[in-house]
Amino acid sequence: TPILEIRNLHARIEDREILKGVNLIIPAGEVHAIMGRNGSGKSTLSYVLAGKDDYEVTEGEILLNGESILEMEPNERAAAGVFLAFQYPIEIPGVATMTFLKAAMNAQRKARGEAELLTPEFMRLVKEAGTQLQVDTAMLKRPLNVGFSGGEKKRAEIMQMALLKPALCVLDETDSGLDIDALQVVSKGVNALRSDSRSMLVITHYQRLLNHIVPDVVHVFSDGRIVESGDKDLALQLEAKGYADFDGAAA
Ligand code: ADP
Ligand code: MG
Ligand code: MG
Numbered sequence: 001t002p003i004l005e006i007r008n009l010h011a012r013i014e015d016r017e018i019l020k021g022v023n024l025i026i027p028a029g030e031v032h033a034i035m036g037r038n039g040s041g042k043s044t045l046s047y048v049l050a051g052k053d054d055y056e057v058t059e060g061e062i063l064l065n066g067e068s069i070l071e072m073e074p075n076e077r078a079a080a081g082v083f084l085a086f087q088y089p090i091e092i093p094g095v096a097t098m099t100f101l102k103a104a105m106n107a108q109r110k111a112r113g114e115a116e117l118l119t120p121e122f123m124r125l126v127k128e129a130g131t132q133l134q135v136d137t138a139m140l141k142r143p144l145n146v147g148f149s150g151g152e153k154k155r156a157e158i159m160q161m162a163l164l165k166p167a168l169c170v171l172d173e174t175d176s177g178l179d180i181d182a183l184q185v186v187s188k189g190v191n192a193l194r195s196d197s198r199s200m201l202v203i204t205h206y207q208r209l210l211n212h213i214v215p216d217v218v219h220v221f222s223d224g225r226i227v228e229s230g231d232k233d234l235a236l237q238l239e240a241k242g243y244a245d246f247d248g249a250a251a
Contacts, residue, residue: 001066002027003167003199009060011048018044020224021060026168026199026217031190033210034203035235036221037243042203045221046172049201050084051077064168079111081167083160089153092144097156098137100144101126105163129162133189151181158189169193169200173209187212207239220246 004026011019018041026032036042048055049062051074062069069077092100102122109117117125130137135155145153161169171190178186190200190213202213210218210232218235220228220243227246228234 002063003065004201005061005063005066007061007063009045009048009062010058011044011055012058013044013055017058018224019048022225024219024226026201028199029194029196030216031194031200031202031213032217032219033213033215033235034201034219034221034226035205035207035238038205040221041224042205042221043172044224046084046170046201046203049077049168049170050074050082075107075111078164078166079108081165083164083166083169085157085161085169085171085173089145089148089157091146093146095143096141097144098126098140101140101156101160101163104160108164125163126159129159133158133162133192135159149181150177150179151185154178154182154185154189158185158193161189162193167198169198170203171200172203174205178209183209183212207235210235222246 002025004024006022006024009019009022010017022045024032034042034045044055048057051069051072057070064080064082067080069080069082072080102117102119105122106116109115126137126140129135133155135158139152139155140159142148144156148156169190171186173186187209190202194200202209202215204210214232215235218230218232219226220234220238222243
């Protein structure tokens with residue numbers, strides 16, 4: 001069973017159809033990239049996967065490890081193993097990043113019916129993740145994202161990803177907001193968290209990120225669906241020739 005299977009997914013927002021029949025299978029252990037023009041519906045796909053309000057699925061299916069997640073609330077999806085990294089990180093003044101991370105882990109545990117994580121155990125897990133990802137955990141004492149550099153925001157996000165141990169990681173990257181430091185943090189983090197029991201979906205507008213995160217499969221997104229799939233060379237082809245070849249292409 002693949003970790004993620006999307007079948008003929010249609011979704012709309014405010015009566016406007018944005019996703020128009022997405023089909024996608026990501027087997028365990030694979031990293032897939034989705035590339036596409038601005039406005040093609042890439043972020044909508046990530047929000048629909050996470051179960052964000054406002055989006056109505058009108059047709060199709062989303063299966064996580066073979067089970068439909070369509071009826072699940074966002075927190076239930078997170079508990080089931082879906083993680084969405086945020087395109088625009090929220091600032092939480094007055095709340096240490098550490099506290100936020102602990103709350104995120106405990107929310108996941110609560111939804112799974114597991115006991116609350118005690119501080120010593122949490123600190124041990126944070127230290128472990130910090131070592132694995134080469135993140136200096138001192139920054140986690142500062143309020144989440146407040147005054148963080150691009151790279152620090154990504155460190156907090158990647159730490160959260162490591163601690164929640166999701167089966168499916170969805171990264172929706174603007175790239176335009178990624179400076180060299182942030183790009184390195186994201187790509188090193190993703191590469192460190194690759195595992196046989198995990199799938200990743202990296203959504204990006206630019207090819208540059210994929211020089212660092214080498215995807216198993218690249219998909220081209222156009223007008224609300226996947227219109228072409230290939231290996232990593234497809235990303236290079238897109239970088240050189242643009243999306244024009246794929247406009248109006250049928251899936
Ligand atoms: P991408 O991430 O590929 O740039 P989006 O998923 O953000 O594309 O947007 C796809 C389309 O959905 C765009 O035409 C956008 O204007 C529209 N859209 C996004 N959010 C909303 C919204 N809240 N209300 C109405 N239309 C929206
Ligand atoms: Mg956009
Ligand atoms: Mg987007």
